[in-house]
Structures are given as C-alpha cells and as structure tokens.
Amino acid sequence: MTGRPGEVVSGRELIDLVWPGVFVEEANLRVHIAALRKVLGDGKDGVRYIVNVPGRGYTFVAPVRRSGAGGTAPIAAPAGPARAPNFPTPSQLLVGRSETVATLSSLLLSRRLVSVVGPGGIGKTTVAVAVANALRQEFGDDAICFVDLGSLTNPADVPSAVASALGCFVQGPDHEPYIRAFLADKRILVVLDNCEHVIETAAPLCARLLHAAPSVHLLATSREALRVEGEYVHLLLPLDSPPDETPSAVQALASPAVQLFMERAASSGHHARLSDAEAPIVAKICRRLDGIALAIELVASRVGTHGIQGTADLLDSGAELFLPGWRSALPRHRTLQAMLDWSFRLLSADEQRILCRLSVFVGQFTLAAAHAVAGDADGETQTVTSAIASLVDKSLMGVFSTSGPAYYRLLDTTRVYAAAKLTEDGQAEAAERRHAGYFTGLLKQGMAKGSAFDGHNVTVHAPHIGNVRKALAWSFSSPDDRSLAIELAAHAASLFLGLSLLDECRQWCRRALSALREADHGTRWELELQGALAMSSMYARGNSLEVRAGIERGLELSEILQDGRHQLQLLSGLYIFLTRQGDFSGALAAAKRSAAVAKASGGPTENAMTEWMLGGSYHLTGNQAAALRHCKQGSKLAADFRLGRVSFFGHDHHVSGLATLARSLWLCGFADQGCKVARQGIKRAQSYDHPVSYCIALIYLVPVLHWSGDFRAAEEHTEIVIEQAIKYSLAPYRAVGLALKGELMVANGDAPSGVEILRAGLRAMDTDQYRVVTLPTRRALAEGLALSGRPQEALATIDEAVARAEQVGGILWLPDLLRARGEILLAQPRPDLPAAECALLRSIDCARKQSALSWQLRAAIPLARMWKEHDRGRDARSMLEDIHQRFTEGFETQDLVAARRLLDELNSTN
DSSP: OTTTTTTTHHHHHHHHHHHHTTTOOOHHHHHHHHHHHHHHHGGGGGSSSEETTTTTEEEEEEEEEEEEEEEEOOOOSSSSOOOOOOOOOOOSSSOOOOOHHHHHHHHHHHEEEEEEEOOTTSSHHHHHHHHHHTTHHOOOGGGGGEEOTTOOOOGGGHHHHHHHHOOOOOSSSOOOHHHHHHHHOOOEEEEEEEOOOGGHHHHHHHHHHHHTTTTEEEEEEEESSOOOOOOOEEOOOOOOOOOOSOHHHHHTTHHHHHHOOOOOHHHOOOOOOOOOOTTHHHHHHHHTTTTOOHHHHHHHHHHHHHHHHHHHHHTTTTOOOOOOOOTTTOGGGGHHHHHHHHHHHOHHHHHHHHHHHTTTSSEEEEHHHHHHHHOOSSGGHHHHHHHHHHHTTTSSEEEEEOOSSSSEEHHHHHHHHHHHHHHHTTHHHHHHHHHEEEEEEEEHHTTTTSSSSSOOTHHGGGGGGHHHHHHHHHHHOOOOGHHHHHHHHHHHHHHHHTTTOOOHHHHHHHHHHOOOOOOGTTTTHHHHHHHHHHHHHHHHOOSOOOHHHHHHHHHHHHHTTHHHHHHHHHHHHHHHHHHEEEEEEEEHHHHHHHHHHHHOOOOHHHHHHHHHHHHHHHHTTOOOOHHHHHHHHHHHHHHHHOOOOOOOTTTHHHHHHHHHHHHHHHHHHHHHHHHHHHHHHHHHHHHOOOOHHHHHHHHHHHHHHHTTTHHHHHHHHHHHHHHHHHHOOOOOHHHHHHHHHHHHHHHTHHHHHHHHHHHHHHHHHHHTOOOOTTTHHHHHHHHHHHTTOHHHHHHHHHHHHHHHHHHHHHHHHHHHHHHHHHHHHHTTOOOHHHHHHHHHHHHHHHHTTTTHHHHHHHHHHHHHHHHHTTTTTHHHHHHHHHTTTTTOSOOOOHHHHHHHHHHHHHHHHH
C-alpha cells in the first residue's frame, strides 16, 4: 500500500500481491491488516496509517518518504483525480421524478449546496444520481464525484471517505486541510449520499468546504437537513397515488406510484396489463405504502408470484415489512424492516420510546394528543415535544399546517414497524388506554360546546375520526374498559352524525347500548346513545320501530333528567319521524308540543325552529296561509338574531323552513317569490356541506322548480339528490330522488321510462317507510300510465291515491290528486264527463280552502277546456278569469301562460 499512498487498493488486489497464486480468504487479510495496524500504532494520538473504505478496500494515509541518492523527499499529492470518478449507474427507471431532477439541477448551479431530504426508501439516492448525470455536460465527467457514506460506521471516517472518492492524497491523520487544498481551485460537483447517520461530521465539513472552495457544488442526501449556512433543503415528496378510491386502469396509470408498481411487477414476471377491476387494488396498495418508492418496489416484486390480489392480501396480513427485494441492493434496502431498523438505530432512547408510543395513532394527531399518549408524566411535555421535532427532522414523521393547530402523522410503514416494537416491549395496552382516554375527553369537552346532534365542532374534530374509530374498537375489545367504551361511543355519536357516517353511528350506538350495565341505565350516556341511534337509523334505514322506540325512550329520559335541550332535540326527531311516516296531524301535535317547551325554556334558536316546524306541519295539513305566517316568523327570528344553522336531530330547520316557505308561496300564488326562495334554500344547503340537509332541501325544493316549468334546473338538482344519497347511503332520499326523476321524465314526454322509475321509487319508499311524498308520486305514476296508453291502470292508480289521501289525512295533496283524476277521466276512451267535472270542481274547492291559488288554477284549466268544448265557453271564461286575475306575479310560469292562452281563445270565440 505504501507503493500507492492515498489510493484505495481492493482486498483482492492485496491478496494477489502478497499471496500470488494462493487462494486466501478475505478474513485472513483482515487479520493481517489488524496486526499491521497494531504494529504501526494506528489510531494512537489521532495518527492514522491504514483506513478502511467500506465496500472498496484500504488506503495508506500516513506521509510516505522514500530514501535515495538525492536524500528523502515526500511523495507529492497528485494534481487531479487519480482515476475515473466513482459514479453509480443512473437508474433506467425514473418514474415521476423528471420535474424534480430538472428543478434540482437548476438549483444546484445557483445555490451550490442542496440537500435532498426525505424518509428512507423515498428515492433520494436515485434522484441524486439522476441530477449528477444530468449535470455531466455542465461539469464534465472528471469533475463529478460520488461519495457513498451509507456504509460508514464511524463518523470520523467521513473525511477519509471523501478524500478517497476524490482521489486526494493525504499526508497525515487530518484529512480536511488536504481536501480543502485539493478542491480550492476546482469546479466540481460532489454528491454526499446517505448523510443521516454521520451528519454531525458531514454537516460542518460541507459548510467549511463551501467556504474554502468557491467553485465546488455539493449535493447531499439525508433523512434530515444538514442545517448549515448556505444550504437549500429540498423535501422529496412521495410519488403521487390515484386520489380516487375506484380509478379506472387509465386513471390509475396516470399516477407515478402505480406506474412504478406495474413496472416492478413486470420485472417480477407479471406481464398482464392493469385491468379496471385491479386498478383500485393497486391504487389502494400505493396509498397504503404512502407513495414510498422502495416500499412500492418491494411489494410489487411479489406480484409475479402472488398476483395483484394475492399481494394485497399479503399486506393485509402485515407482511410488508419482510418482503425481500433485490439481492444486489444495499442490506438496508433489501426489506422495509431492514430500512426501518437502520433509521430506528439512529434515534436516541427517548426518540425510540416516543416513536413507538405514537404508533397507536391512526392518521394525523395533534401535539396535545401526542403529549397525552406518549408522555409518562406532566414533566415529560418538553421531552415529547423535542422528540417529535427530531422525528420530523429525521423524516420519520410528517407535519401538516392547518388554520388551527399543527397535525402530525407517521408513515404507515413506520407506524406498523413501531407498533410491533411497542408490542414487543409490553407497552401497547397502556398506550392504547391513554389513547382512548384522550379522545374520550376531547370529544366530551368539544361536543359539550354545542348540542348533542347539531353538528357544532364537527369541522374541528373531523381530522380525529380515524383515531376515534380505533379507540372505539380497542375499548370494546377490552373487558376492563367497558365504561370507557360506552362513554366514548356516546360522545363520538355526534361526530359520526355530523360527518353523515350514519351506519357507523348506528353500529357503535347499538353496541354501546347492549353493553350498558344496570347503573348506566337512565344516565345521560343512554340519553345520548338512544337519540343518536334513532337519528342514524331513521336517515340511513328508514322509519322503523327502532327509530320510534329510541325517540320515545330518549324523551322519557330527557324529562326525567330535566334536560330541555335534549327534549327539544327529540321532539324535533318525533316531528320528523311522523312527517316521514305521513302522519301529518301527529307531526303538527309534536310541533305544538315543541313550541310550548321552547317558549318556556328556549332562546331565539329554539323558537325559530319551532316556528318552522309549525309552518311545515300546517303546510302538510293543508293550511298554506298559516304555513306562510309561521315560516315568515321563523325567518324573522333568524334575521333578528343572525342565526346560522338551526340544526336539531340532524335536521336543518332553517333550510326546511325556507323549503316550506318556497312551497307555500308558490301554492298561494306567488310563484316568482317561491322560486327565488327555493334557489336561496338550495344555495344555503350547499354551503353547509352536510349531505342530509342538502338532500332534504333538494327533495322539497325541486318540485317548486318543476311546478314553475324550470325543468332543466329541476333535472340537475334531482341527479344531485340521487348521487348524494348513494354516496352517503341515504336510502330514503335515493327513493325520493328516483320519484322526482320519474315524474320529470313523464313531464318531458318519456312516460314509459318514467313509469318504471316511479315504480322503483315507490317500492323503495315502502321499504324505508318513507311516506311524505308517496301520494304525489302515485299521482305522477297515474299520469304516466295515462300518457303511456294504459288508461284503465291509470284510473285505478289515481282512485287508490285519492282514497288513501282521504283516509290518512293527506289534505295537502288532495287538490292535485283530484285534478289528476279529472284529467285522467277525460282521457279515457269513453270519458266520464260528469265524474271528471266533479273531480275538478272538488279540486278547486279543496285548493281554495287551503289558500292554494296555484292549484286552483291548475284544476281550472282542464275544467275550462272541457266546458269550452261543450258549449259552456262563457262559464269557462268567467271561472278561469276570476282565478287568473287574483295573481300578481309569476306570469311567465307554465300554468299562467297556459291560462292566458286559453282565456285569449275563449275571448276570441265569444
């Protein structure tokens, strides 16, 4: 080695030089090197003679002088690199990083020190090699040096590794002066790869080199920033995965993560194209692996053996940490377990302990949550805070800035690894208990600021939903924590309801109620659970006996506990339940009962709610003048006190009040005002981002648009109802959406298709016991049957609907049902003129008693036509003109336009 001082000589070269022609194990060479170091005193007083360059060989670093006739003279350091630079082969597959490489290449030329920072396996080395390769023309092949620090175990060896990679001859134990002198006048790019474990040495070395060599450019890769002056940090983001839960193959392959997955799958022997059926599976795998390139490659390498679904099943069994990758890869990159072991060993004891405890969180969590779960005592707050900051710096945890507190998140692979460590240490149960206790307290405190079911604070608490689910699952699985589970379920119910996760709410409420002990009956916990169960069941599953039982038990408890707020909530629920069942008289009684409670103990919000409930009840029982009066009073209270959402029992009464006001205005003859309020109600419901309120608004307001002849808007909003109802599992609203769609199809001339959809809607309403709009739906079905050439079936259907309305008190719909009966009788092959006339006259009379001027006009038009055709034109004109002249607006709506044309005809013939 003294013959080639400063150069790296491989172990095989040394063996061939010392033992030519003899087979010698490298272990023997290591023994002899160790002995030689001992003889030389290598390491004493900081003097180094032989340095091991991991993975490459050995170099003699001490000064060497040779004796000769001319005396002794030092061997001069070479003027430039002694050999071609040590440069890895760029990856043939650089997926999703082209823009990053271009950006970094430009930055490196202007900034001089750029650090590529990110978690293990994200692709930092691949990107760094690609950047260096892209800059070959800029620097030249001989002026790019790659220094792999990953195999070093001693931080003190960093300078020797840099010197060796540069080909810089060193004459002493201190390498840095020689490196600085070597680089002083050179324009060169030095890539320092894998700095994280030797960062305390590498960072200051970079800072000094940057200052001493003005033409040197440094590109570092690390799991944390160097934090030195002049450094530009580039956070390398994960590969994008498809955002859609169910992408097509084309959509999935547009994302870099899926592209990489399929490329590596093909390398493993899977040559089939990605199908639409498998695209969501691959997308889910990539999201689960957080877009980490190494994780995706390791998992995709199993597809050739197990197939795509089989590989997904492997992940579900927790095998992702142990799947082997390329044998040629660095040891720490052969499995995710090895990669995470590498990172974990670099942490301090406090950081390791806190990382493991944080693994109980699912998704994101706040610093306060981390303190509660990861700390042992109040005094550990600063320890936890410092550890989290360090874990963020080391790319083991992400931080997300929001308008409120910062949120943190472990990568899923890191969380799985740390959770296994936590279980090994026997600390998992204690951490899970603290986790569940924290979220119970958080929800108890937060939801207490609003009512139990009104959705207040939902936005603030929505980011915690994953952790709430986990806490619930753990609490109910632990027999020693049943009280905690029940309390958590009671407080979590509001969050599930606010996010329209109705089936989940129903599931946890049922489970908690079945777990109640004797001492828990009659408590506020049971009150919360009964109300939430009733609400979630009603909106998701329809109006079952379970719903009514829950409301009645809740009302009983609210009276016993003297809880007026919950009493109003549940009376609102009873009103909604009875309305949905078609018991409009019972709903009016519930509204009056609610008004009495609100008057005694409520404020403007509660009184506004009861005014709107009374307005809705009077509207449905056929008193439109009273409906208008109460709805206007509710709106006045809302305006005077600047009320926003008035939500009780998951129902936005402000939006419902606007819906009732719009319908009553239209029925009373104020079509323009009705349409204006309808659009206001739709806009208001949209702004709440609450699917239940949005669907309720639309199913009540779409008819106003339809009645006015705005079919385009009616169709658009009907499709939204169906879409939202399907997306959020709101079965009753899907049924009404189908009914609205079928009626519009009949009105637009596609009666046969409309009939089929109307029947589907009626079947669904019957299943869900949703009877608010069954009568108008049957009327639309009868009209569709008549237009489809099935007159007898149409007549039987409308006769059944009229009889049912008279039987159950469906007074609101009776005028329109009678009008439809009259028109269907007139359309029979042998029209029954007296019966048709009787039905139309009854319709006008019923509408007059309801103050429903618009329905009077709608029935008067076919009656006037019939009288005109049978020589009663004078009577027709007098009757129609009397109704028409009472209108003061809406003259462009379809009924008033038709009436005006008919009056013109009557005037021209008389």
